[in-house]
Amino acid sequence: MTFQPVVPFSGYSGWLFLERTGESQQQAFNESVPVKRITDAFRERIGTIQTAEDLMKDRELLSVALGAFGLDDDINNTFFIQKILEEGTSDPEALANRLADPRYANLSEAFGFGTGLTLTGLSFFADDIIDRYEARQFEKAVGQQNNDLRLALNVDPALDDLLDTNSTNDGRWFGMMGNAPLREVFQTALGFPSSFATLDLDKQLEQFKERAESTFGTSDMGEIASAEKQEDLIRLFLLRSEASSAAIGSTSIALTLLQQI
Structure with missing residues (x-):
């Protein structure tokens, strides 16, 4: 059964409720069967992924990778995502740097395929991506009941990424x-x-x-x-x-x- 967050109020009252209960609700969401199944699979297999092309061939792992950055809707845009990952972000003309949405650059930097120093085998990599995935998917579950609260939950991580990606x-x-x-x-x-x-x-x-x-x-x-x-x-x-x-x-x-x- 899919986990459904408890959101009894809308607006700012709903936000205050989520601030009080968010940690326990997030934990219950992380331990729900569908989420645990896919995150366990990611943790088990991501170390074998050495190239962006490898990732495109494993839809389950790709769904976690994209979901971690709020890019779930790009799951079928494999050519586009592969190019984003392969070009990296060091070149100002790289595709990720030319897109207005900074989430693509964040995705590319996280995996490191464009640098020649693939990060997927590092000990902390799987947990970092899974933490992001669980948070974004919890937001998504909240959004099925109230999209404004989903947007509110996204503010903190989105601002963190914004500060990391841009220096000015x-x-x-x-x-x-x-x-x-x-x-x-x-x-x-x-x-x-x-x-x-x-x-x-x-x-x-x-x-x-x-x-x-x-x-x-x-x-x-x-x-x-x-x-x-x-x-x-x-x-x-x-x-x-x-x-x-x-x-x-x-x-x-x-x-x-x-x-x-």
């Missing part, structure tokens, strides 16, 4: 804009409409930083990644998202009543 503050902001789940949190929390994404990227960067400065007292992504600022970001995201949903629901009810009249 502007680079981190551009990385956030390229990471669709993280961007949705920032855009909603800072009060931008969905049409904001159609603006020129440099204009978006300017406005994101200005709004962050007025909201959080800083536009430094490193400071926003602190525990205190993250909590502010998540609280604003959940409150504004819930308010928006309530407004849409009220409008829908009003239209239905008018149609009946």
Whole structure:
């Protein structure tokens, strides 16, 4: 039976509940039969994978590798993923570096195929990837009940990856804009409409930083990644998202009543 997280509330109340119970729920999720089966298989066989092509041939291991970085939907894009892994990230022109979404660069760096120094046989490698996989899949399970809470759970690891991948503050902001789940949190929390994404990227960067400065007292992504600022970001995201949903629901009810009249 598939593990189902307990999420009795939506919005910020749901987030506070997950903060209190998340550790025990994550542990129960990790020990559920489907998760344990696939993570045990990954731990047993990943050391035999020496090339990106080897990984493409083992769909079960590939699903863990992609799932660890929130890239589950790319499971059938094997040619694309193989190229990402084989080119690595040391060359600025490598495919992973030319993509807006930094998760591909994180994936490529984690496996190391592009450096000629494959990391899959190292003693810590399997556990590191499995830890990421379990966390992302727990988020996914939460998202089946409430996607806003899934996005909130993703904020901390996504910001960690963002700081690791980009050395400049502007680079981190551009990385956030390229990471669709993280961007949705920032855009909603800072009060931008969905049409904001159609603006020129440099204009978006300017406005994101200005709004962050007025909201959080800083536009430094490193400071926003602190525990205190993250909590502010998540609280604003959940409150504004819930308010928006309530407004849409009220409008829908009003239209239905008018149609009946």
